[in-house]
Amino acid sequence: MFTPKLSILVIEDDLLERKHIASHLKDHKVKFASDFDAAASKIKERNFDLCFIDLQLNENDDDYSGLKLIPLAISKGIYSVVMSGHDGGPTVARAHELGCHDFYAKGDEANSIQQVLNKFRRQQDKSKEKRLFTERFITNDPDTQSAILEALKYAPSELPILILGPSGTGKTSLAHLIHAFSLRPGPFVPINCAAYTEELLEAELFGFKKGAFTGANENRKGKLLLADEGTLFLDEIGVMSLKMQTKLLKAIEEKSFLDSLRLEEGSRLCFATEEHYRCAKQHGLDKALERFMDAIILHSLENNAKKRTHVIRELKISNWLFYQSLKRSRISNLRKRSVKSNPANNPVNVQAGLLSTKGKRDGKTNEILIPA
Amino acid sequence: MKSLSPHNQELPPGLSRLIHNVNSKCASLKGGAELLADSPPEEAREILELMAQQAETLLEAITEYKNRQ
Numbered sequence: 001m002f003t004p005k006l007s008i009l010v011i012e013d014d015l016l017e018r019k020h021i022a023s024h025l026k027d028h029k030v031k032f033a034s035d036f037d038a039a040a041s042k043i044k045e046r047n048f049d050l051c052f053i054d055l056q057l058n059e060n061d062d063d064y065s066g067l068k069l070i071p072l073a074i075s076k077g078i079y080s081v082v083m084s085g086h087d088g089g090p091t092v093a094r095a096h097e098l099g100c101h102d103f104y105a106k107g108d109e110a111n112s113i114q115q116v117l118n119k120f121r122r123q124q125d126k127s128k129e130k131r132l133f134t135e136r137f138i139t140n141d142p143d144t145q146s147a148i149l150e151a152l153k154y155a156p157s158e159l160p161i162l163i164l165g166p167s168g169t170g171k172t173s174l175a176h177l178i179h180a181f182s183l184r185p186g187p188f189v190p191i192n193c194a195a196y197t198e199e200l201l202e203a204e205l206f207g208f209k210k211g212a213f214t215g216a217n218e219n220r221k222g223k224l225l226l227a228d229e230g231t232l233f234l235d236e237i238g239v240m241s242l243k244m245q246t247k248l249l250k251a252i253e254e255k256s257f258l259d260s261l262r263l264e265e266g267s268r269l270c271f272a273t274e275e276h277y278r279c280a281k282q283h284g285l286d287k288a289l290e291r292f293m294d295a296i297i298l299h300s301l302e303n304n305a306k307k308r309t310h311v312i313r314e315l316k317i318s319n320w321l322f323y324q325s326l327k328r329s330r331i332s333n334l335r336k337r338s339v340k341s342n343p344a345n346n347p348v349n350v351q352a353g354l355l356s357t358k359g360k361r362d363g364k365t366n367e368i369l370i371p372a
Numbered sequence: 373m374k375s376l377s378p379h380n381q382e383l384p385p386g387l388s389r390l391i392h393n394v395n396s397k398c399a400s401l402k403g404g405a406e407l408l409a410d411s412p413p414e415e416a417r418e419i420l421e422l423m424a425q426q427a428e429t430l431l432e433a434i435t436e437y438k439n440r441q
Contacts, residue, residue: 014426016403017396062389
C-alpha cells in the first residue's frame with residue numbers, strides 16, 4: 001500500500017544520535033537542526049509534518065531549551081514529539097503541558113519511532129474523516145458516516161460498485177468520493193443513462209465517427225475511452241437495456257471495443273440506480289451481469305435510524321464482481337459462503353470475505369455484521 | 373528543573389544530570405553500534421570515532437559526579 005513521505009524535522013545535538021534516527025526515517029524527507037537557533041529558524045521557514053525534539057540541546061542545557069520549541073512547533077501545526085534521556089518525571093510532564101503530541105524515552109529508537117509514526121498517521125486519518133463529513137459528504141448521522149467509511153475501503157480496489165438509493169440521497173456525491181479515494185490517475189466521468197435513447201447512449205459510451213448518424217458532425221471519443229484509468233459513473237443504470245449492458249460489460253472485460261480501440265487500463269465502473277434491489281432484479285439488471293460475473297450484492301436498506309449495527313448495507317451499496325478479477329474456484333467458494341439475512345427483510349447475499357471483511361452473524365436479527 | 377527518582381524522591385541536580393547523560397549517551401552508543409552493521413568502512417570509522425567521543429564524555433560525567441561525592 002502506498003504510504004506518502006512525511007516531512008520531518010529532527011532537533012538533536014548529538015551527531016551519533018542524529019545518524020541513528022536518520023537510519024529509521026529513510027523513507028521520509030528529513031531535515032536536522034543541532035541547536036535551538038537553527039531549530040527555531042527551520043520551524044519558522046518550512047512546513048513540517050512532524051518534529052522530533054530533544055529537550056537538552058547541549059551538555060550544559062539544564063533549562064532544557066528544547067521545551068521552548070514545543071509551542072513554536074505547535075503554532076505552525078507541526079506534530080511535536082519529544083525525545084528524552086529521562087523516561088518520565090517533571091521534564092516530560094512539562095513537555096506535555098506545553099502541548100507536545102507524543103514522547104519517547106531514548107534507547108529503543110527502532111520501535112519508538114515506528115510507534116510515533118503509526119500514531120501520527122492514525123491521527124491524520126481521523127482528522128481527514130472529520131473533514132470528510134463536513135466538506136465532502138455532509139452528514140451528521142453516525143450510521144451513515146460509519147457506512148461510508150466502510151464503503152471507502154472498497155475505493156482502492158478495482159471492483160465495480162452499484163449504489164442503490166432514492167433521488168437526493170447523495171449517490172453521485174458518493175461515487176465522486178469513491179473515485180477520489182481510489183487514487184486512480186484518470187478522470188471521473190459521469191453519464192446519466194436515462195437522458196439518452198439507446199442509440200445515443202451507445203454513441204455516448206463508445207464514441208462515434210463523423211457522419212455515423214444524423215447530427216454526427218465530428219469524431220467523438222466515447223465516455224468509456226475518456227474514463228480510461230479513471231472512473232466511469234453510470235447513473236440510472238436500471239434503464240439500460242440488456243443488450244447495452246452486455247455490450248458495455250464485454251468492452252470492459254476485453255478492454256477493447258469498436259474492433260479497434262483499446263483501453264490502457266480500463267475504467268473502474270460505478271453504477272447507481274433508484275431501483276430497489278428487488279426491482280433491479282426484475283428489470284433484468286441482475287440477470288445481465290450474472291452472464292459475465294458472479295455478483296456480490298450487499299443488501300441495501302432505506303435510511304433507517306433504528307439500525308445501529310455497522311452493516312455495510314446501510315449505505316445502499318451493492319458490490320458486483322467481474323469474472324476477470326476472479327478465478328472460478330474462488331467464485332464457487334464465494335457461493336458457498338453466501339448467507340441470507342432475516343427473511344423478513346430482503347434477501348442478502350453477503351460474500352464480503354473476498355474483500356477481507358470478516359462478517360459475523362447477529363444472533364438476534366440473523367443479519368450479517370461487518371466490522372467497522 | 374527538578375527531577376524525581378523512580379521512588380518519587382527529589383533528585384539533586386547533579387545526579388539528575390548524570391542520569392540524563394547516562395541514558396542519552398548509552399542510547400546513542402547503542403544506536404551507533406546498530407548502525408555499524410550496515411555501514412561501509414568509511415562510514416563505520418566515523419561512527420566508531422563518534423562512539424569513542426560519546427564514551428569519553430560519559431566517563432567525564434561519571435568522574436565529575438564521583439569527585440563531588
